[in-house]
Amino acid sequence: MEVAIFWLLAVIIIASAAATVFSKNIIYSAFSLLFSFLGVAGIYAMLSADFLAVTQIMVYVGGILTLILFGVMLTNRITMMSLKTDVFNFIPGLTIAAVMLAGLLYVIWVTGTWASDSPAAWDTTVETIGTLTITRFLLPFEVVAILLLIAVVGASFIARKDKQKIQS
Amino acid sequence: MESLTLNHFLTLSAVLFSLGVFGVMTRRNAVVVLMGIELMLNSANINLIAFSRYNGNMDGQMLAIFVIVLAAAEAAVALAIILNLYSNYNTVNLDEVDQLKE
């Protein structure tokens, strides 16, 4: 059962990820990405990371994907221009990606000596994560908070419409 | 059917990562490049959580949370940059933005 679910999710993730990068239509890419993210969330759940699975859905699907869709809308004039986009450097890119995949698989399957037994699954991780966040990971947590603030300010500053610039 | 091992998740992550790399390197549209980067980050997260699960250690999950936060921040800033790029060059096709050559 578990294995079957894994393969199902894996197929969904890889197929939609492939659709994302190979599709010529940006809107298709964006929606394939949605399925990819959802699949990854499922994988998280399988790995008994329930909190992260929820976070994945909320942040990626609810936040990042929406942002990306806004990006698509704002940078392509839907009425005038087709949303088609093509690839370039197709063969070299494919070659490099294939070599990389081969290298990674070689490392994982041949040279890797991983712990293969599966420990008991955690019940829920929310409490543990909460505790860790304000104890051991307090400093990174605060730093990340500041980083987010900076990112918000910076992004809104960069994206601000400069009236003189936009004329040219 | 054998049971699930760490290698299953790692392989999935590797495939996803390679697809992300391919997308980043070959797509002309900057928004799709951004999508490729998100795929790569997701594959990294799968790795982290898988290792966390099989080592019985929560650190990987904590790191994954920070990765998600960074991904959100990165997406926001990247989109801001893309918008700016669009207003300056009137295109988001990266092969047309080659002023770095000069």
Added chain:
Amino acid sequence: MTQETLIQAAIAVLLLPLVSYLVQLAAGRRLPRQGDWLATGFLGLAFVLALTIALYFLSAFDQTLVYSANFQWLNLGKDWSIQIGLKLDNLSAVTLAMVTLISFLVHLFSIAYLHDDDRYATYFGYLGLFTFSMLGIVLSDNLFSMYMFWELVGLSSYLLIGFWFHKKEAAAASTKAFVTNRIGDIGMWLGILILWSQFYTVNLDEIASGIQNGQFTLSTGWLTLGGILLFMGAVGKSAQFPLHVWLPDAMEGPTPVSALIHAATMVAAGVYFIARVFIILTPDALTVIAVVGAFTAFMAATMALTQNDIKRILAYSTVSQLGYMIMGLGVGAYSAAVFHLFTHAFFKAALFLGSGAVIYAMHHEQDIREMGGLRKKLPVTFVTYLIATSALAGLPLFSGFLSKDAIIAGGWGWASFQGGGWYTLIPSLGLAAALLTAFYMGRQVFLVFFGEPRNQDKFDHAHEVPAVMWIPLVVLSVLSLFPVFSLNPLAGDSGWFMNLIPSLQSVVPGVDGAARLAGLAELTHHAHWTTVVSSILMTLTGLAIAFVIYMKKAVDADKLAASLRPLYLMSFNKWYFDELYEVTVVRGNIVLAKVSAFFDTFVIDFLVNVTGFIVGFFGLLVRKFQTGKVQSYIAFAVIGILVFFVLKGIL
């Protein structure tokens, strides 16, 4: 006075001119009267201090009295350190007084001579710098700081000779002086290095005791070479053959500068330096020195015969007299040579300042053929000039006679000590030079001060110089009289000076210093009276010839010149040395420069261009990778990572 007080006083004497230089340079133009009173006052103070020191040494009258102080200036690791410091003995004490006195008088004289110059303040600053460097040489107890001050003297003389640099000749003369001096200095530096390589010290006393103890491990030939190389420095500074050419040209500088630098101090530095290293010179090196000195004395005297510029005559005379001193050192007449250094400093400074007064009175006319009859117009200048001339020509009752006579007597003593033969040529050249000296000085005095004015217009406008100019003349000419140095007008070696600074004993191994010293003294003493008689005869003959030709006009000078045309031309053109150097050294340098330029253009530049071309070529190749597309860069980065991992896996 204690030793500390003396050393402190000496340091004050050394530093006062430096302070004067710095003040003049920084604020001279803003001071009232452009600070001439300040510079002169500083020098006056320095003179008083130096005189006190000298009087202390005179009253002690101890030939071996030495006070010194030094400190480590630079540590070169191991036990190699450079100690610099100062040394006060009889020689440096009296030289200190002499230099500060003449510098002070020159300052005084310059107040009138340069009063309307644009760079009046700067001039006094340069004088201060020069005096400081000269005093540094005098006080140094080691070769290293001596060399530094030596170069400073070169620099400040360059500045002073080229003081009127807007004149093309002055600029050229200053460059010539500097370059010529540099040639000598290179030799001096090499000599210092030879000594350093043996003893790892620059202190003169330590070097001397090292040589005496046989620590000089190289052969005696090396010591001779070292001595000759050190002598090269003196050849440059003291304008000896073959580097004498700069001194006459240096007359382009202001006349008080000529008096200070080219009569009393800078050129004397070479002689002083040889006197300082005298005890470590081997007999072979001393022979070379004697030959060079005697030849220079004679050669320069012949050159002076036919010059028409009043200062140039004095310049050649200076070269000739310096030749005497060098010859005196070479023949071992150490104290006679140092004695001549002193007497010459006073009477030659008097002559130069006197000529400056004449030039000033004649409104910057320097040609003696335009003068004449000036004794009525310039009585004080005339009298002082006459005294100084008598001293230079070597008339009895004047200081020059005492010292010159002692040198020539030393020459005869040395010649017989060496066993006669060609060695007698050295004192003979000295005697011949004495005759020539008397002749050209007589010619100058007769043409300038006697007879009828040849340029009535300039004569009418001439007038006696102001007091600040004639007071130095009077002081210097009084110091040129015999009682100042010796009560016996015919024997210098009975005077205080030669007793205070006796001849030194050589420390060179293989030479019996004591026996040599005693032998030379004995033979010199034997030669004394013959020398007195012969040199008086020579001087009188020279003066008589000058009198007959230029005063009585019994023989027409032009006709004489015409009948001896080749000799006349040789003298008039200074033995064609300038032309010779022009053809050999200057042209040779130009050819060398052209060869270097050719090499630079066609070899160095070629290599550089080829390098640039190769780099450019590869740049063109690599440029293809710089597409400006971000994704290509990412691709390269990923490829790089992959290559790295693959290699990591393989290796």
